[in-house]
Amino acid sequence: MTQKQNKKLQRPARMKLKMFGYMAAFIAIVILLLWVFQIVLLDDIYRQTVRVESAGVTSAIAVASKLDSDGFRSKVYNLAAEHSTCVSVFEIAGTKGREMVSAHSQNLCVIHSNMLGNGFLADIYANAKNTNVYVETVEGSATGNGSILCAKVVENGASDILIVVNTPLASVDATVNTLHLQFGIISAILLIIAAIMAFIISERITRPVAAMSREAKKLAVGNYDVNFEGGEFLETAELGATLNYAAEELSKLDTMQKELISNISHDLRTPLTMISGYSEVMRDIPGEMTAENMQIVIDETKRLSTLVNDLLDLSRLTGGQRKLNKTVFSLTECVRSTIARYSHLSENDGYSITLDAAEDITVEADEMLILQVIYNLISNAINYTGEDKKIHVSQTVNNGICRISVSDTGEGIPEEKLPYIWDRYYRTGDFHKRAVSGTGLGLSIVKNALVLHHAPFGVSSTVGVGSTFWFELPVLSDKNDK
Ligand code: ADP
Numbered sequence: 001m002t003q004k005q006n007k008k009l010q011r012p013a014r015m016k017l018k019m020f021g022y023m024a025a026f027i028a029i030v031i032l033l034l035w036v037f038q039i040v041l042l043d044d045i046y047r048q049t050v051r052v053e054s055a056g057v058t059s060a061i062a063v064a065s066k067l068d069s070d071g072f073r074s075k076v077y078n079l080a081a082e083h084s085t086c087v088s089v090f091e092i093a094g095t096k097g098r099e100m101v102s103a104h105s106q107n108l109c110v111i112h113s114n115m116l117g118n119g120f121l122a123d124i125y126a127n128a129k130n131t132n133v134y135v136e137t138v139e140g141s142a143t144g145n146g147s148i149l150c151a152k153v154v155e156n157g158a159s160d161i162l163i164v165v166n167t168p169l170a171s172v173d174a175t176v177n178t179l180h181l182q183f184g185i186i187s188a189i190l191l192i193i194a195a196i197m198a199f200i201i202s203e204r205i206t207r208p209v210a211a212m213s214r215e216a217k218k219l220a221v222g223n224y225d226v227n228f229e230g231g232e233f234l235e236t237a238e239l240g241a242t243l244n245y246a247a248e249e250l251s252k253l254d255t256m257q258k259e260l261i262s263n264i265s266h267d268l269r270t271p272l273t274m275i276s277g278y279s280e281v282m283r284d285i286p287g288e289m290t291a292e293n294m295q296i297v298i299d300e301t302k303r304l305s306t307l308v309n310d311l312l313d314l315s316r317l318t319g320g321q322r323k324l325n326k327t328v329f330s331l332t333e334c335v336r337s338t339i340a341r342y343s344h345l346s347e348n349d350g351y352s353i354t355l356d357a358a359e360d361i362t363v364e365a366d367e368m369l370i371l372q373v374i375y376n377l378i379s380n381a382i383n384y385t386g387e388d389k390k391i392h393v394s395q396t397v398n399n400g401i402c403r404i405s406v407s408d409t410g411e412g413i414p415e416e417k418l419p420y421i422w423d424r425y426y427r428t429g430d431f432h433k434r435a436v437s438g439t440g441l442g443l444s445i446v447k448n449a450l451v452l453h454h455a456p457f458g459v460s461s462t463v464g465v466g467s468t469f470w471f472e473l474p475v476l477s478d479k480n481d482k
Pocket of ligand 1 (some may be wrong): 105168381385410411413440441442443444467
């Protein structure tokens with residue numbers, strides 16, 4: 001591993017620490033929220049609650065004022081006791097007020113200690129007269145924390161009934177102190193739990209990750225006998241399965257690459273040996289500089305260049321470098337010209353290549369690649385056809401799709417071998433007739449070229465009868481259709 005890679009690996013923090021950090025941050029946010037609501041806003045929330053409650057008691061007494069005097073009296077006592085508040089109800093006639101009922105649940109409330117001076121009742125009455133329920137916070141009264149004063153006026157014939165409710169406010173300091181202490185203890189406990197949880201969770205995640213990382217290092221040095229175990233989490237289990245798949249594919253690729261290299265070197269060595277052998281003979285032995293020997297050297301050189309070209313074509317096609325260069329051309333003419341290239345075989349060796357094409361078909365495709373497809377299929381048919389040396393090429397059109405089929409009368413291909421013939425260097429047997437030299441790459445080039453065109457292709461073969469290779473391209477109905 002390079003230093004740069006090492007540095008990259010060291011930089012990230014350990015998972016345990018990170019996880020603990022996240023959990024601690026989460027706990028801090030929760031404690032902060034609790035602190036804001038429980039401590040900072042405690043006094044305001046408490047005062048608001050008391051205001052609402054006192055106003056409720058005042059309204060309830062107002063409703064009860066319609067009862068008879070005993071019922072009313074007992075209702076006032078009950079409400080005052082229930083809500084720990086002080087209640088005074090006055091009958092106001094003119095400027096005078098007469099106390100009708102008085103319930104005194106707290107020691108020093110503003111009504112009963114009359115600490116707000118003589119005009120106090122008159123002021124309350126004036127304020128309450130104009131509102132539904134008059135509510136006021138009286139600061140610094142006898143309890144030291146102030147109190148909530150509520151008042152309501154109920155009309156009662158000639159006189160008015162004034163209901164005054166006063167609830168002293170308790171001090172929240174003691175509660176705040178208790179909460180401070182509680183928050184301290186809770187935070188400490190939560191942090192300890194967070195540390196333990198961070199340790200347990202990260203252990204469960206990191207253990208399989210560390211094991212997979214060890215296996216991946218083996219893979220990096222070419223050891224494909226590895227097993228990635230992802231542990232109990234779905235994500236790490238999926239990662240393990242993906243890595244196992246990748247290892248399998250890498251191993252296959254490695255084997256294929258080794259086979260490819262040995263096949264290529266074998267195929268390169270044979271013509272090279274012939275060329276060097278014949279050249280030395282021609283140089284050293286007088287009279288061997290014949291046209292036949294020269295022809296062998298030329299043929300073998302051609303074979304070499306065909307092989308190198310095929311290899312280049314295939315690597316461009318499979319490597320994604322080869323982009324389609326589509327043009328409009330006559331597919332039928334393409335087939336005709338390819339057949340014409342083999343005219344010497346027909347004339348000299350008795351091969352018969354027939355074409356059955358009712359019309360001239362125009363397609364839009366990469367002409368060079370399609371030409372190569374047709375060439376490879378026909379040269380295979382020549383290589384593998386039977387004793388009658390017959391090859392038949394047919395062009396059929398169905399629903400705007402043109403199918404080119406190349407049939408021979410050879411030994412055919414066993415069904416179980418059919419799926420593999422398109423692979424690089426796959427050979428079903430050793431029955432090459434070698435009328436045209438083959439490199440073992442022909443069908444692989446055909447497949448890659450047609451896949452690039454998204455064109456359907458296939459083969460049907462009967463052992464002892466022959467094979468038919470075919471491919472399809474959409475017909476360009478009018479040449480101006482483009
Ligand atoms: P090769 O140079 O060996 O012909 P190809 O890739 O063209 O390489 O073909 C792969 C294999 O498919 C051939 O070795 C042969 O076994 C089989 N094959 C291809 N075409 C035919 C055919 N027309 N008849 C029988 N077998 C064929």
